[in-house]
Amino acid sequence: MGKFDNHGLKAISPLGGHEPRADTFTGLLIREVTDRALASLAARQGQAEAVKSTAASYLGGSLPEPASWNANGVFAAWWMGPDLWMVSAPHDSHELMAADLKQAVGDAGSVVEQTDGWCRFDMEGPRCFDVLERLCNANVRSGKAGDATRTSMEHLGVFLLCQTPGQGYSIVGPRSSAASLHHALVAAAKSVI
Amino acid sequence: MTDAVMNAGRVAFQADGSTGARKGVQVNRLDGGLIKGGKPLNFTFDGKRFKGFEGDTLASALLANGVRLMGRSFKYHRPRGVLTSGSEEPNALVELRSGGRQEPNTRATVAELYDGLEANSQNRWPSLQHDFMAINDRFSNFLTAGFYYKTFMWPAAFWEKLYEPIIRKAAGLGSISFEADPDAYDKGFLHCDLLVIGAGPTGLMAALTAGRAGAQVIIADEDFLLGGRLNAETFGIGDLTGAAWVEQAQAELASMPNVRVMPRTTIIGAFDHGIYGAVERVSDHVLAPEAGKPRQILWRIYSKRAMLAAGATERPIAFENNDRPGVMLAGAVRAYANRWAVTPDQTVAVFTNNDDGHRTAADLIAKGVKVTAVIDTRAAAPKVEGAELFAGAQVVDTKGRLGLEWARVRLASGTTRDVPCGALAVSGGWNPNVHLTCHQRGRPAWREDIAAFVPAGDLPQHMSVAGAANGDFSTAAALRAGAEGAVAALSELGIEAKISDLPEAEDAPINVTPFWYVKEGKGRAWLDQQNDVTVKDVKLAHQENFRSVEHLKRYTTLGMATDQGKTSNMGGLAIMAELAGKQIPEVGTTMFRPPYTPVSFGVMAGRSVGEDFRPTRKTPSHKWAEEQGAVFVEVGQWLRAQWFPRAGETHWRQSVDREVLQTRNSVGICDVTTLGKIDVQGKDAAEFLNKMYANAFAKLPVGKVRYGLMLREDGIAYDDGTAARFAEDHFVVTTTTANAVLVYRNMEFARQCLFPDMDVQLISTTEAWAQFAVAGPNARKLLQKVVDPEFDISNEAFPFMGCGEITVAGGCRARLFRISFSGELAYEIAVPTRYGDAMIRKLMEAGEEFGAVPYGTEALGVMRIEKGHAAGNELNGTTSALNLGMGGMVSKKKDCIGNTLSEREGMNREDALKLVGFKPVNAADPVQAGAHLMNASGEVSAATDQGYITSAAYSPVLGCSIGIGFLKRGDSRKGEVIRAVNPLEGREIQVEVVSAHFVDPEGERLRG
Amino acid sequence: MIINHPILGPRDFQEFTYLGDASLIDRPDWQADNAADQFHDYLYLRDNPAGEHRELWFHEQGDRSWLVVTRNTVTHEILNVELARDVARARGRSK
Incomplete structure (x- = not known):
């Protein structure tokens, strides 16, 4: 695996496998995504502007506005709450991103390693709307690319990131409940398709 | 007595006119209708085989086959048939399907027919025709309103052992199989600018208008066929028949991506801020759901605006023996004829107080059914062609044991006439379906010209009402109101919609003269047929001084059945008003609450059942622990290993003792x-x-x-x-x-x-x-x-x-x-x-x-009990730092949550509970968590209580059971022997008060 | 109910956790002479109006903002929604 992964411990995916899981339906693919490193970035008291500018130079683009996400090169970020963002990058090359990000923002921000706090499933294909409306109350049919919504699916708090309306979404949920979240997604897909 | 009942039943069976059922042919199927050319379907009712057509309901198919008797009433086990053609049905309740899929109390009027449908009548034994419990009918004088309250009062001791079991056995209608439901249910969330509730002429016109303007529209109807009353009437719209116009509208709506048409979907409740609950019956019309597909879906609809276009419900007139199979609502008889090409009998009479009832006679005559009389309570009744008219007349009684045979009519002249009829179509006028407008405590207002309640100004936020639901009964008025309502609702959202040319349609008033019940006759005249409430019961309630409608409802159970009194409440109110010498609006109505029609538990649960009831959280070592054969326990949502059994261990204690000792001895x-x-x-x-x-x-x-x-x-x-x-x-x-x-x-x-x-x-x-x-x-x-x-x-x-x-x-x-x-x-x-x-x-x-x-x-x-560490049992919502022995930790030099109030006198009593340990005096005695502590001698009572044990375990290190808990002044009582009592199990042991730190009290090990 | 979140717009109240009267923001000074009495009133004495009520809601399944929602307890009409942090600062709370 990655350059930081050459120690004696072998990683498993949130679903417990050594390879990410994929489930295919007519017009829909649900796949486990395990290759992203995550770190949360919070602005210190009164430092929102400073953290935005220092983070922008590290990320190569600005931090996203409320309820949205964006991508800049290898980085992506989404808004989690007031003055709080989640930053992601490829795990293989950025397993230690939290430390780098902290160095970049200095005392303007608080950074927390979040890579393994989450599991992520990407949903792709034309049946996304039909399946998502069985799962969460987000108004996906009126949504646009770049929307980041914190919502709940089968009693699990998740982030729903819209890549392409109706065609591509990322669902980021708590890692310990990956099996429950995966079951919910697959059951909804079976119910619809 | 038994013989008499048996004989009565046998005679009645022979008198029943349902010869068609025996022949197995659809004797009452007419020409035309909207199911013409439909696929033939086989179904059974009480084990008998019948045929119907695709597009039938169970009720229409049974009527087509000459079956009028469909159920037994709740209390008196009276023979009952179908009253209505919709979801308001009080009588024709059946058990649908069998095994895990068995569903009791299903209205035959909304059960869509499918090939292989299996239905059974309920609340009868041994059969629908011969029901032993019909004996209750003979005791009806005792089973009046308030019967339970009056009869089972005394002696009190009899309640639990005698009365309640008997009542429970007799109560209820259908039965359940006690098998698990094999089907899945789902839920979902929808958003729209305009939710249109009801797809009759009003709703369709509203959806077309809003859809053409580009708004996000959802139109839902409980029926599987869009069109509402247009399917039940012979009205044309513009140059088209009603049905053809509906088809055209439906096709246009289907072509709009911004419109979602949801048939078989009931809006069950109007909740705060434009949220509506809806149940979509996805698979109820097929033998079994497709693999993975839900039977029903519970939708939560977020609407910016909603239009209630739910139409109106016809109400009956009460008269003696008005509950015989064959006595039906006039609009329902018309619906069966025009939509399903069915007549309940070849000989039909009509009893009405308004012009609308006359349409039933006209439509039946046009279809070749013999209409023996039109009985109109109004002296100035309009003329009737093709049937005899009795103006200013009333139906005063009926005859026919298991089905109607004739109706006795009191003519305007005062003489009586017996009119032969296998069906009597009754119309007492129409009630707008205001139910959803009341879900936020809205109170409807009385409208004199239609003698009915209509929605008042206190609607749920952002809801409007249009068409018959608003008291505008003509088709032309409905189309206009639908279009205008949509334009108005959308303009509030900044969406401009236009009314294109409205098609021509009938615009006749219904000319109703209020007439609620026939005063003549000593027998029972039924108001609420599902709960067997009669005019007499309402009078009795009034006589016993139940004057509020809410009290009337609860005392008589009027309107408290699964139909929620959709056809019966109005009659009860009117009679109550009359008895009190008041106007109907002064009496008011009872409150309508969600759900609009019954909802299954399954769909409320959705997918969250069994092991999917809630999410499970797994620890990182879960997979490994499974491989070790660990036994798991739920801790909140987490699954944690409880212990790891090894070969040869037959009791959990063996595993746990080994784990403790090995940890304390090695690692x-x-x-x-x-x-x-x-x-x-x-x-x-x-x-x-x-x-x-x-x-x-x-x-x-x-x-x-x-x-x-x-x-x-x-x-x-x-x-x-x-x-x-x-x-x-x-x-x-x-x-x-x-x-x-x-x-x-x-x-x-x-x-x-x-x-x-x-x-x-x-x-x-x-x-x-x-x-x-x-x-x-x-x-x-x-x-x-x-x-x-x-x-x-x-x-x-x-x-x-x-x-x-x-x-x-x-x-x-x-x-x-x-x-x-x-x-x-x-x-x-x-x-x-x-x-x-x-x-x-x-x-x-x-x-x-x-x-x-x-x-x-x-x-x-x-191990934590051996160390005296507090956990959830000790941090139990009643204990302070002082109780836990950590009073000294609470800093007085700084502010923290809880420090000021923890200094209160009551929390610092000199005899406060203190956390200590307990060892049994007799090492073999088990210490029990929950046991209360009493002094060594004296009374065992709440007054002498000294505290309680919170946690207990067998300590493999000490070789005996130990406990920790809270004891008054516990810290100064070490060495004292007291009693731990468990009065629930009658147990009492002697325990010695010790330090809660059983193992390594000096803490040398953890520092080593 | 729908709560119109000041940052996120209309959100279903199911995403929120309810705490109670917004007066819980006004936590007394622990060093005041009558601190015990003030804390007693703060914790135990609440108005229970049939009508307008300012109350605290936590957007637990959302952005984790605490909100002050002004709601009519009879009609459930929501008249105003503010970030609790802004309300707290306006009421003079700091550190």
Whole structure:
């Protein structure tokens, strides 16, 4: 695996496998995504502007506005709450991103390693709307690319990131409940398709 | 008596006109209708085979086959047939399907026919024709309103053993199979600009108008066929027949991507701020759902605007014996004829107080059915062609044991005439379906010209009402109201919609003269047929001084059945008003509440059933623990290993004792990932924790961990854990597994609402780290094999309560904490969760030479009780720091949540409960958690209570059962022998009060 | 109910956790002479109006903001929604 992964411990995916899981339906693919490193970035008291500018130079683009996400090169970020963002990058090359990000923002921000706090499933294909409306109350049919919504699916708090309306979404949920979240997604897909 | 009933039944059966049922042909099927050319379908009713057509309901197919008798009434077991053609049906309730799919009390009028449908009548024994319980009908004088309240009063002792079991056996209609429902149910969420409730002419016109304007529209109808009354009438719209116009409208709506048409979908409730509940019956019209597909879906619809276009419900007129199979609503008879090409009988009479009832006669005559009379209560009734008209006349009685044979009519002249009829079509006028307008406490208003309640101004937010639901009964008025309503609703949203040319349609008034019940006759005239409430019952209630409609309802049970009195409430109110000498609007109506029609439990549960009832959280070592054959226990949503049985162990205690002893003697490993972890950063992080914890944190050095106790503002302790300081401005806080969410919420409350200018940032990291406790005298030796050699974890370099960031297994990032819950030399080591599975395997491998054991939550619990550590049983919502023996920890030099009120006198009583330990005097006696403590002698009573035991376990170290708990002045009573009593089980043992620290009270092991 | 979140717009109240009267923001000074009495009133004495009520809601399944929601307890009409942090600062709370 990655350059930081050459120690004696072998990683498993949130679903417990050594390879990410994929489930295919007519017009829909649900796949486990395990290759992203995550770190949360919070602005210190009164430092929102400073953290935005220092983070922008590290990320190569600005931090996203409320309820949205964006991508800049290898980085992506989404808004989690007031003055709080989640930053992601490829795990293989950025397993230690939290430390780098902290160095970049200095005392303007608080950074927390979040890579393994989450599991992520990407949903792709034309049946996304039909399946998502069985799962969460987000108004996906009126949504646009770049929307980041914190919502709940089968009693699990998740982030729903819209890549392409109706065609591509990322669902980021708590890692310990990956099996429950995966079951919910697959059951909804079976119910619809 | 039995003979008499039997004979009555037999005679009645022979008199029943349902010859068609015996022949198995559709004797009452007419020409035309909307099911012409429909696929023939087979179904059974009470085991008999019948044929119907695609598009039939069970009710229309049974009528077509000449079956009028469909059920027995609730209380008197009177023979009953179908009254209506819709969801308001009170009588024709059947058990649909069988086995796990059996569904009781299904209205035959909305059960869509499918091939292989299986239905059974209910509330009868042994058969629908011969029902022993019909004897109740003979005792009807005793079974009047308030019967239960009056009869089962005395003697009180009889209630539980005698009355209740008998009543329970007799009560209810349908039965359930007690088999699990094999089908799935689903739920979902929809959003729209305009929700249109009802797809009759009003709703369709509204949806077309809004859809053409580009608005997001949802139009829902409980029927499987759109069109509402247009399917039941012969009206044309413009140049088209009603049905053809509906088809055209439906095609246009289907072509609009912004419109979602939802047939078979009932809007069951109007909730706050434009939220509506809807049940979509996805698979109720097929033999079994497709694999994976739900039977029903519960939708939560978020609407910006909603239009109620739910139409109106016809109401009957009460007269003696008006409940015989064959007595139906006039609009229903018309619907069966025009939509389903069915007549309930070849000979029909009509009884009406309005012009609308005359349409039934006209439509039946046009279809070749013999209409023997039109009986109109109005002296100035319009003329009738093709049937005899009795103007100013009333139906005063009927005859026919299991089905109507004739009706006795009191003519205007005063003489009576017996009119032969197998069906009597009754119309007392129409009630707008205002139900959803009342779900937010709206009260409808009386409209004199239609003699009915219509929605008043107090509608749910952003709802409008149009068409018959608003009292505008003509088709032309409905189309206009639908279009205008849509334009008005959308203009509020800034969407411009236009009314294109409205098609021509009938515009006749119904000319109703209120007429509620026939006063003549001594027999029973039925108001609520589902709950067997008669005019007499209402009179009795009035006589007994039940004057409020809500009291009338509850005393007589009028309108309390599954149909919620859709056809009966109005009659009851009118009679009550008359008796009280009041106008109907003065009496008012009872409150309508959700759901509009009955909803299955299955669809309320949705997919969240069985093991999917709620999400499950798995620990990083779950897979490994499964391989070890661990027994799991649910802790909140977490699944944790409870113990790890080994070969030869036959009782859980053997496993747990072994895990405890091996940990205390060598080393044990436990997954403690479930503890909540909150990352706290910022310049004011230390000051913030000072506020959160009762004890002080500001001076905790970097690289150290401290135990902390959290209080509620009232001074009661609610959680405990540790805070590790990784930097001046960085702490990692742990919470108990159960309180992780609550502690985080409270910390956010303090951060945002109490101390908004503190520089502190919070985020949960519970899931991000796989954390393992490694405990026991060999813990360090084990860890030294795993921790990378550049990190010195000797006692000197890494003392008790130390923490630090390290690497393990050749470079894997990790965190190490030297903390102990077991009282042993112990560490907690954390790695990124993805490596947790590999880490537990690595630790076990490294521990092999020491005989390392994994231990579960049971051994964890035993060891913490042996150490006297408080857990959930002790932090039970009633105990303070003082009770827990930590009173000294509550800093008086700083402000923290709970410190001020914990100084209250009552919380510092000199005889306060104190946490201590208990050992049985007789080592064989088990100490029980929950037992109460009493002095060595004296009375056992609440007044002499000395405290209680909170946690107990068998201690393999001490070789006896031990407990900890709260005892008055406990800290000064060590050595005293007292009693632990369990009056529930009649147990009492002697226990000695000891220190709660049973093992290593000096704490030497954990510092070693 | 729908709560019109000041940052996120209309959100279903099911995403929120309810705490109670917004007066819980006004936590007394622990060093005041009558601190015990003040804390007693703060914790135990609440108005229970049939009508307008300012109350605290936590967007737990959302952005984790605490909100002050002004709601009519009879009609459930929501008249105003503010970030609790802004309200707290306006009421003079700081550190």
